[in-house]
Amino acid sequence: MDDQTFLLLYGVLAGVLFASFRKAVYDRKVANVPIVGFSGFIASCWDGLRFIHQAPELIQRGYELYPEGIFRVARLFRWEYVVCGPKLIKDVAGAPEHVVSFAEGAEENVQMKFTMGREIVENHYHMDLVRTTLTRNLHKCFPDVRDEIICAFDDVLELEGSEWKSYPVLPTMMTIVARVSNRLFVGLPLCRDKAYLANNVAYAVDVIRSANKITLLPPFLRPQNDFISWMLNIVDEDQKAVLPLTLRILSVNMVLFTQALFDLTTYPEYLLPMREEAERVVAEEGWSKAALNSMVKIDSFLRESQRINTSGLLEMTRKVIAKEGFRFSDGTVLPYGSYVAVAARPTHYDESKYENATKFDGFRFAQERTEHQANHESNDVFKRQMISTAVDHLSFGTGKHACPGRFFAATELKAMMAHLVLNYDVKPEVEGIRPADIVFGQNFFPNPTGRVRFRKRQ
Ligand code: HEM
Known part of the structure; x- marks a missing residue:
């Protein structure tokens, strides 16, 4: 509309x-x-x-x-x-x-x-797919996820030598997340098809914009979106069932990663410790889904970014x-x-739930996990991971409907962050300024025009 x-x-x-x-x-x-x-x-x-x-x-x-x-x-x-x-x-x-x-x-x-189309509301197949097939296969699919992350960063950033280049974060990260997520759902070569990806990205933006506008309209005036029908026309029969799911992943994961990148450039002191951690873990365990579990600082940084930038x-x-x-x-x-x-x-x-609650403290959860471990409170160690839900950390909800896609989201986003800190230097477009969120109704969105500078790691 x-x-x-x-x-x-x-x-x-x-x-x-x-x-x-x-x-x-x-x-x-x-x-x-x-x-x-x-x-x-x-x-x-x-x-x-x-x-x-x-x-x-x-x-x-x-x-x-x-x-x-x-x-x-x-x-x-x-x-x-x-x-x-x-x-x-x-x-x-x-x-x-x-x-x-x-x-x-x-x-x-x-x-x-x-x-998102009636499909995703009325078809519980998607829920089962996320809860069982997708989550169980994360280990097996990890090499594909990793391969697509490497190629997507290379192709999208197109960096040479030691040059710094400035990128609009949201569209750039959307394209990367779109490729990585689609590698799992529609596979090669469609996950790299430019027209298909462009529509994925346009759709993700449109979902958010339209949902906000539509809630301002009385029910009888609410229109139907047609991005989904366009894409349904170009994918194979067996890809149709998972398309709404892919699109859902895209809209939530790119928001989280964009915010995390703004945080990383606003608080550059976190880059080196995360780089050292990723280097050590990869040297000891190689690249695998299990190795991501040992990246406690990266996990903590993303969980803190989610806490501070909760979109809802x-x-x-x-x-x-x-x-x-x-x-x-x-x-x-x-x-x-x-x-x-x-x-x-x-x-x-x-403040009664988090010390210095308004302050971004990237390693607060890593620190808590270390303390719990030292005190042999083994169960509590797991409570502060990115995938853990709690009544004081509600980004994935909590209870019986807590997001079943969080295991996939955490794997994809942690692997992307580890790849980024290992291979790139980043800095803000304007020193000391974090692009402000856009607030509409009950939603906070990362700034759509905010930019960040990248160069190959020196
Ligand atoms: C950073 C990424 C994500 C965030 C912040 C997020 C957040 C949420 C939230 C807040 C809920 C609702 C919880 C409630 O109302 O109780 C939810 C539900 C859901 N999410 Fe996610 N999500 C993310 C990624 C994903 C991904 C990647 C998938 C699919 C692979 C997914 C699939 C679902 C599904 C199927 C539900 C409905 C659960 C049910 O009906 O019980 N989400 N998510």
Whole structure:
């Protein structure tokens, strides 16, 4: 959808706003949950609009008022119930699907039917594929992943001698992640086909943009995206089933890697220790998926980057679908039809959970693992890895719907980071300046125009 059409459709929104908001007013009578922001009818409509650009402030205010409770803020067409604190987050994480639905929550959040195609919403084959086949085969597929990382960095960066070259990080990393992920799913030669990759990348950007815009439209005005149909036309029958999955991987992994690269150039002191670690591990164990487990500093750096740059202000969105509503362990009952999510980003920035929580401390988790090991707290050693989920680290969610793709994501991204620090020098485009995130509603995106300089390692 182009911007003009979007503006036109958005005009219609004003007409339906009043009627739609009635439902929210009705909900307010049912749910005994404090409101953060205005409670009057017109004023709360204003809050719904404010959410688009000031959600972080609204949610942070609620978190500070109710750090172990539930509050709600007005969205354009509904209330957002926000859950804080480990006890209530566990309630959401463990709630049965027929009471509190993950699928309905994801549909509202990512507008999946419109942005990713019905396939990924309705076909549970993908979930099984990620949980079983993909994760189990990571060891076996690792040589392919590694081969594609080497070729993709070479081809995309095109570096010679000792020259420094500047690159727009997001599109550059998107192309590399697209190639590496597609090597697994559609294989050679399609994973290197320029037109196919360009559409992958355009699609990943479009999913994010469209999902944001679509949530601002009333349901009957929501359009269908056509990137997926284009790609479905050019891939083989057996590749069709995994395509939506590949595209999903692309949009999440490239965001994480772009943020990690901005962090690496903002805090250059982490490059050498990670390079030394990768060199030592590769010398001792060679290149394998198992060797990545020994790269504790790289793992910690990526986990910290995820903590600080969590793309979701809120995560684990669910819809209450049981007629009798959903009762939390503190007795709060959310009515049928409510949308609930957990305050992920405020949790990650909570001083009571992380020392110097607002500071980027790339090796904080490596340090904790070393301390736990020294104290023989063997189980805790694993709790601070990139793949570990926790009520205070919510980037992959936690509980029964915790991201099953995180094992793949961690393998791909750790292998990419190890390759990068071993083979390249990097520095920021402008010394001391980290390109600012773009914030839209509840989402934080890495700056799409931010640049970084690369040269071959000297
Ligand atoms: C850095 C990368 C990634 C991040 C940050 C991420 C994050 C998430 C989050 C927050 C959820 C929802 C958890 C919840 O609501 O409880 C989720 C679910 C999911 N993710 Fe990921 N993800 C990533 C990579 C991947 C990859 C690479 C795949 C596929 C290979 C994948 C497949 C899935 C699937 C299938 C679900 C739904 C799980 C279910 O229905 O129970 N994700 N992910």
